[in-house]
Amino acid sequence: MLKDSWFTVQKIDDSTFAISEFGHWEKVHSFLLLGKDKAILIDTGLGIDNIKRMTDQLTQLPIDVITTHVHVDHIGCHGEFERIYVHEKDKDWLVNGIQGLSIKQICKDIGRDITLPIPDTFNPNTYRPFQGKPAGILNDGDVIDLGNRRLIIYHTPGHSPGHISVFDETNGYLFTGDLLYDETSIYAFYPSTSPVDLVNSLEKISEIEDVSMVFGSHNTLGLKPIILKEVKVAVEYLRENNLTQFGTGVHDFNGFSVQF
Numbered sequence: 374m375l376k377d378s379w380f381t382v383q384k385i386d387d388s389t390f391a392i393s394e395f396g397h398w399e400k401v402h403s404f405l406l407l408g409k410d411k412a413i414l415i416d417t418g419l420g421i422d423n424i425k426r427m428t429d430q431l432t433q434l435p436i437d438v439i440t441t442h443v444h445v446d447h448i449g450c451h452g453e454f455e456r457i458y459v460h461e462k463d464k465d466w467l468v469n470g471i472q473g474l475s476i477k478q479i480c481k482d483i484g485r486d487i488t489l490p491i492p493d494t495f496n497p498n499t500y501r502p503f504q505g506k507p508a509g510i511l512n513d514g515d516v517i518d519l520g521n522r523r524l525i526i527y528h529t530p531g532h533s534p535g536h537i538s539v540f541d542e543t544n545g546y547l548f549t550g551d552l553l554y555d556e557t558s559i560y561a562f563y564p565s566t567s568p569v570d571l572v573n574s575l576e577k578i579s580e581i582e583d584v585s586m587v588f589g590s591h592n593t594l595g596l597k598p599i600i601l602k603e604v605k606v607a608v609e610y611l612r613e614n615n616l617t618q619f620g621t622g623v624h625d626f627n628g629f630s631v632q633f
């Protein structure tokens with residue numbers, strides 16, 4: 374484990390690292406996956422501190438950034454990297470800015486409940502989310518070949534229209550972004566989200582075979598794959614009880630909860 378003033382790096386295996394921001398209430402994880410010829414960084418964190426300081430210590434390989442979705446806490450340091458990729462349906466927010474949330478609200482959320490020292494470069498009042506053009510677009514079923522490691526892209530909308538999950542087929546790691554994590558509710562209640570899509574996406578990831586570990590982007594780092602069985606139960610329950618719609622509130626399951 375590598376701990377610096379802001380980031381905590383945990384080694385998942387010799388070529389997989391979680392870079393976490395436990396000093397912020399959102400407890401965000403970004404993931405660095407090393408291959409033979411290049412590395413993939415799944416999301417770039419909150420942008421409170423510079424995640425490149427950590428990736429520079431972990432690899433000399435060129436890094437491509439994959440965006441699980443365009444929310445503030447996942448694109449914070451996108452500007453530090455040359456090649457960033459996003460799903461077509463979240464591209465507009467990446468290029469033109471996040472809609473439906475005021476800058477005032479964004480600044481409030483990014484700046485509250487911080488428990489670790491922040492760098493001088495961070496000022497919550499002048500914070501602005503990254504905006505920029507992607508180097509390319511990610512599509513459902515895309516395979517990213519790292520030479521010795523294959524990643525499969527799953528389009529999993531609901532939490533955002535262009536949300537993706539990433540399956541590391543070689544190691545069985547499923548990176549679920551904000552589609553599935555524990556402790557706090559996963560949600561679709563914000564404008565631009567869709568409860569129906571979210572439930573369909575949960576069903577989609579529950580059918581992926583040979584998952585060895587599930588890595589959500591928030592809270593507990595690494596969830597046992599048994600959670601995918603509970604996801605199947607949840608999907609059925611939500612559909613049967615007509616709960617996949619806005620305003621139905623929080624629905625608790627074993628190991629996670631969903632809020633619409």
Ligand SMILES: [Zn+2]
Nearest residue numbers: 442444532551
């Ligand atoms: Zn999100």
Ligand SMILES: [Zn+2]
Nearest residue numbers: 444446551590
């Ligand atoms: Zn998030």
